[in-house]
Amino acid sequence: MAIVISNRRTAEGIYVMHAEGRFEARPGQFFMVRGWGGYPLLSRPLSVYDQDETGVKFLYKAAGEGTALLSRLRPGDDVALLGPLGNGFPLAQAQGRVALVGGGIGIAPLYYAARHLERADLYLGFSEEAYEEREFRALGHPVEINLGGIVLDTVDFDAYDTVWVCGPEPMLRAAQIKSGLSSGRADVYLSLENRMACGVGACLVCSVGSPGGRRKACVDGPVFRAGEVVLA
Amino acid sequence: MAIVISNRRTAEGIYVMHAEGRFEARPGQFFMVRGWGGYPLLSRPLSVYDQDETGVKFLYKAAGEGTALLSRLRPGDDVALLGPLGNGFPLAQAQGRVALVGGGIGIAPLYYAARHLERADLYLGFSEEAYEEREFRALGHPVEINLGGIVLDTVDFDAYDTVWVCGPEPMLRAAQIKSGLSSGRADVYLSLENRMACGVGACLVCSVGSPGGRRKACVDGPVFRAGEVVLA
Amino acid sequence: MAGGQAGTPETRPDTVCRIGEVAFKNPVVMASGTFGFGREYGSFYDLGRLGGISGKGLTLHPRPGNPGIRVYETASGMLNSVGLENPGIPAFLEQECPFWETLGTVRIVNLGGGTVQEYAEGARLIDADARIREREGRRAVDLIELNISCPNVKAGGIAYGIRTEAAREVVREVRGATILPLMVKLSPGAEDLVGMAQMCEEEGADAVSLINTVPGMKIDVRRRRSVFDNLYAGLSGPAVKPIALRMVHQVCRNVNLPVVGMGGISSAEDVLEFIMAGAEAVQVGTYNFVNVQAGAELAAGIERFMVAEGIRSLSEIRGIL
Amino acid sequence: MAGGQAGTPETRPDTVCRIGEVAFKNPVVMASGTFGFGREYGSFYDLGRLGGISGKGLTLHPRPGNPGIRVYETASGMLNSVGLENPGIPAFLEQECPFWETLGTVRIVNLGGGTVQEYAEGARLIDADARIREREGRRAVDLIELNISCPNVKAGGIAYGIRTEAAREVVREVRGATILPLMVKLSPGAEDLVGMAQMCEEEGADAVSLINTVPGMKIDVRRRRSVFDNLYAGLSGPAVKPIALRMVHQVCRNVNLPVVGMGGISSAEDVLEFIMAGAEAVQVGTYNFVNVQAGAELAAGIERFMVAEGIRSLSEIRGIL
Ligand SMILES: Cc1cc2nc3c(=O)[nH]c(=O)nc-3n(C[C@H](O)[C@H](O)[C@H](O)COP(=O)(O)OP(=O)(O)OC[C@H]3O[C@@H](n4cnc5c(N)ncnc54)[C@H](O)[C@@H]3O)c2cc1C
Ligand SMILES: Cc1cc2nc3c(=O)[nH]c(=O)nc-3n(C[C@H](O)[C@H](O)[C@H](O)COP(=O)(O)OP(=O)(O)OC[C@H]3O[C@@H](n4cnc5c(N)ncnc54)[C@H](O)[C@@H]3O)c2cc1C
Ligand SMILES: Cc1cc2nc3c(=O)[nH]c(=O)nc-3n(C[C@H](O)[C@H](O)[C@H](O)COP(=O)(O)O)c2cc1C
Numbered sequence A, B: 001m002a003i004v005i006s007n008r009r010t011a012e013g014i015y016v017m018h019a020e021g022r023f024e025a026r027p028g029q030f031f032m033v034r035g036w037g038g039y040p041l042l043s044r045p046l047s048v049y050d051q052d053e054t055g056v057k058f059l060y061k062a063a064g065e066g067t068a069l070l071s072r073l074r075p076g077d078d079v080a081l082l083g084p085l086g087n088g089f090p091l092a093q094a095q096g097r098v099a100l101v102g103g104g105i106g107i108a109p110l111y112y113a114a115r116h117l118e119r120a121d122l123y124l125g126f127s128e129e130a131y132e133e134r135e136f137r138a139l140g141h142p143v144e145i146n147l148g149g150i151v152l153d154t155v156d157f158d159a160y161d162t163v164w165v166c167g168p169e170p171m172l173r174a175a176q177i178k179s180g181l182s183s184g185r186a187d188v189y190l191s192l193e194n195r196m197a198c199g200v201g202a203c204l205v206c207s208v209g210s211p212g213g214r215r216k217a218c219v220d221g222p223v224f225r226a227g228e229v230v231l232a
Numbered sequence C, D: 001m002a003g004g005q006a007g008t009p010e011t012r013p014d015t016v017c018r019i020g021e022v023a024f025k026n027p028v029v030m031a032s033g034t035f036g037f038g039r040e041y042g043s044f045y046d047l048g049r050l051g052g053i054s055g056k057g058l059t060l061h062p063r064p065g066n067p068g069i070r071v072y073e074t075a076s077g078m079l080n081s082v083g084l085e086n087p088g089i090p091a092f093l094e095q096e097c098p099f100w101e102t103l104g105t106v107r108i109v110n111l112g113g114g115t116v117q118e119y120a121e122g123a124r125l126i127d128a129d130a131r132i133r134e135r136e137g138r139r140a141v142d143l144i145e146l147n148i149s150c151p152n153v154k155a156g157g158i159a160y161g162i163r164t165e166a167a168r169e170v171v172r173e174v175r176g177a178t179i180l181p182l183m184v185k186l187s188p189g190a191e192d193l194v195g196m197a198q199m200c201e202e203e204g205a206d207a208v209s210l211i212n213t214v215p216g217m218k219i220d221v222r223r224r225r226s227v228f229d230n231l232y233a234g235l236s237g238p239a240v241k242p243i244a245l246r247m248v249h250q251v252c253r254n255v256n257l258p259v260v261g262m263g264g265i266s267s268a269e270d271v272l273e274f275i276m277a278g279a280e281a282v283q284v285g286t287y288n289f290v291n292v293q294a295g296a297e298l299a300a301g302i303e304r305f306m307v308a309e310g311i312r313s314l315s316e317i318r319g320i321l
């Protein structure tokens, strides 16, 4: 059990929750989050948005029932956190020119990732309204914001050695195709958002196809090389 | 939908909620209360504790899942109220000497009832701690508080013309027996707490046996003449 | 057309459903045992906005129902053990039918019984009453819904609805006892649900409805006994929806009768799932306890969904899976 | 005795359960498919505190499982369509059994298959491996749990577990293929659940376990198709508990085998309900996803309840209903 330190609305339907605790999460890892008792049944996977000595932060969208309940938590309330889970981004491989590309709420893991990189170009796409822009800009990296367009189209994969992409499934599929077409050297990684139940590798509901056999998004991922996974 | 005006803890596990709205409830009536979406499934029946121009009040115990959720509502939150429902106490018949006997949270409907009576002797029994004592005393009626004992034993039915009893099932059964044994003139009424689903007379799950056939606790009750119902 | 709904006449989608000659203005029918005979909910909205109402289950003679606790909440569901408390068919015909005559919605009698004879005699009473009213230009009952989940008194309490051949006898006798359209309500406890539905088709039923409640149990571990005097009770509500939807889909694929689907419906989307699974119409039970406006809101919600998705008639999506 | 539990040795209630010669230190067994092979949860608590573990369902050959979405949350339940993804029995014996040898809890292999031959051959492999280890004084598998809910490849995908006579063939062949204790896991979709359990008794099974997931369905009304590529999926979790408990009670009343009950268990009270309904032990599946400490907490909770209620041994309350 962790205690909610703060839980603020940062844009229409978008929240930042700060929960107390000493965690050692790496960028791209996630927690199974639960701000209720038995209902709804499953915990919700949320990426680490940021982390410091006081606790961990999540940037999340009130998408359905569970996240709506999370958005109603107030300082002092309990929230159950299981994690950090998953592999996270391959920080060691982030050499040369690095682009981080996020679509919508998919920007969440990129902030903490960017904090670990000396230099990265940030491409953040939103359908209507940008959020957390100031926070991202304060990191000191170049930040390009795209509103209502297709953020991937604005990224020249060939100009980068490393590209990390996080966003809705169609965007991941597009990134996969783009990385296949790209003549360049870019090492493209995708952070998947498969539905999960256990979060720890025991149930296989998050399983994803890969040339080398099935992989579990929760423990072998959520970050995979673009060529390594077969998206539905 | 009503709006919560206030929702305060008045004793360990006991709350008073004030909800906005103009209602015309009679003493002994109840509402089906729901401070959540789809879960838990059923609404919870709560008696009218008090009512004024601004709204209605409930005195309730955080007994299980539903009432615990109610206890977490804060001013400004929505709460769904269906009612007022049920028959209520037979005010017109409350003639002569009147005793109101409440056991535990069963005291809830007696406050508003007492407010409608010129004079009534109030017998309030609690297992450990008395609550809302000041409010009851402020009504100006004689109030006898019983802690840890059997409040019914302190009431001489033969000394009254009318006795209204509300409390846990064993107390209602005891009152029924006592009224049968009583040689007196007392007209004894019980307020039942049968489990309910619809609250409006459509589902028959609250049905109670009576010499004249089955009766519905939600519409024909919750207040019945002691001789009129067959308690389980 | 009934007022209060959205859309101009031209844009209003077609929500009509049919069982033989009986037309429902929309697929939202209130489920037996959860809606009384409609009076109670009639004070919350115009019952004419409903596709139909299935009344509280009736038997030839009045029944007191089960003693003891009759309801217990479970995770997203409820167990009930009402046990067919009802005033009996004669009392229904006399006391409720005058009210039903005034309703602008399809009126369904839910018929139960403990023996084949009791079922058949009940059907004959209803049929005879309908003929008399017909002659006087009146009508109170449009359809009989035969509830075969009742315990078979002679077979020691095992429900008719479990074995196809036990149920066949009831369906055949009731079919022979009335010219009113006949819908048979199936139990999820049937050994062979699809075979049961096919039997109904063979015996000349006009429709099947499903699912009735799922037999379930709750033990009070402190008292070390069942919460219900009757040992088992019937589970309903959102908990059973995935099961109900699968069963409705299976039956729709295997019979040519209209199917009325139910089990846990509590949103317009839920209704549309059942329609896409092949149901002609649906019934809504437990959700009435959650939302007294259930019927009116679901009917309106279906239209809204259809408009938003450009669906002009439910037939465009019915059985699409 | 395993540490970490409450009570002094003299006051500690007796929670031991038995299937033939196999003794479980308490009734809490982790359910197949929800607990991997135990490693994942082993980092959260000492697996030695569990009564047992039923591993992920295995088939003779590796299987990739189903494509598409594999999980969908429902009201107090979840639908899963993992489709028996597993590494195959040989890989299990090689990669997991060394770890299983070290576990201080009952180890159960959950065995699936698409043909009777595949089932039997799988059982023979496990049996042969057990004999080899036995000779070396080691043991990795205490019990086989035969999952007859698998789709019968030859019968066009209808599960073996539906019809008693189809299942009989599998049980008989597997029984003949191994001397390991055999438990048969029943599907709630069985046409005649009690008959199925009696068949298992006739065929020499040592126990039955139930229920497997309940076939269910979810339609995405916007896409107008099933959420699952495989059309139907299996429902588990608290939603099914009342149904599971009733089925376990029915089976316990009608067979003389030990019964391992499961379906929606998520508290110590839930466990006790199943024991009171007659179960020898229970399995816990979906609740592991809600609470990673599920196993340890349930085991401790049962002891607490027993102490509070003055129950010295589970046999005092088993089958009390
Ligand atoms: C590894 C990982 C990291 C994530 N990080 C973030 C994040 O940082 N911020 C954020 O806002 N969202 C994130 N998501 C998505 C987030 O988990 C879903 O939005 C959330 O689960 C939806 O729950 P709900 O109750 O609001 O929606 P509902 O629709 O009520 O959820 C029903 C069920 O479907 C699952 N589900 C629904 N949508 C998704 C989805 N997109 N991904 C996975 N499961 C889903 C839910 O977990 C739940 O089990 C992440 C997902 C994954 C897998
Ligand atoms: C007409 C009437 C008036 C009532 N007035 C009051 C009141 O003013 N103040 C108050 O504190 N309580 C009152 N009660 C009791 C109150 O309804 C229950 O305490 C409450 O429903 C328990 O819900 P839960 O979610 O906390 O408990 P849970 O145990 O989680 O409830 C599970 C289910 O059982 C039902 N249930 C459990 N206990 C009772 C009970 N004692 N009576 C009826 N249903 C029950 C619940 O409604 C729910 O459907 C009244 C009951 C009735 C019938
Ligand atoms: C309290 C209650 C009483 C019921 N009584 C009857 C009945 O008399 N006859 C019948 O056919 N079905 C009866 N049912 C079953 C419902 O009509 C319906 O089949 C079932 O509840 C599933 O739908 P739901 O989940 O929408 O409630 C009853 C259900 C409930 C909850």
Ligand SMILES: Cc1cc2nc3c(=O)[nH]c(=O)nc-3n(C[C@H](O)[C@H](O)[C@H](O)COP(=O)(O)O)c2cc1C
Pocket: A203, A205, D031, D032, D033, D034, D056, D057, D058, D080, D082, D084, D110, D147, D185, D211, D212, D213, D235, D236, D237, D238, D240, D262, D263, D264, D265, D283, D284, D285, D286, D287
């Ligand atoms: C994700 C998942 C995978 C499962 N895989 C198997 C399996 O491989 N073999 C099996 O016999 N049962 C399997 N089951 C069924 C469970 O073992 C159990 O019977 C069922 O989930 C009911 O219990 P529960 O409600 O506690 O989860 C699986 C269940 C789930 C949720």
Ligand code: FES
Pocket: A195, A196, A197, A198, A199, A200, A201, A202, A203, A204, A205, A206, A207, A216, A217, A218, A219
């Ligand atoms: S979510 Fe259970 S294995 Fe990944």
Ligand code: FES
Pocket: B195, B196, B197, B198, B199, B200, B201, B202, B203, B204, B205, B206, B207, B216, B217, B218, B219
């Ligand atoms: S609660 Fe439904 S009839 Fe009383």
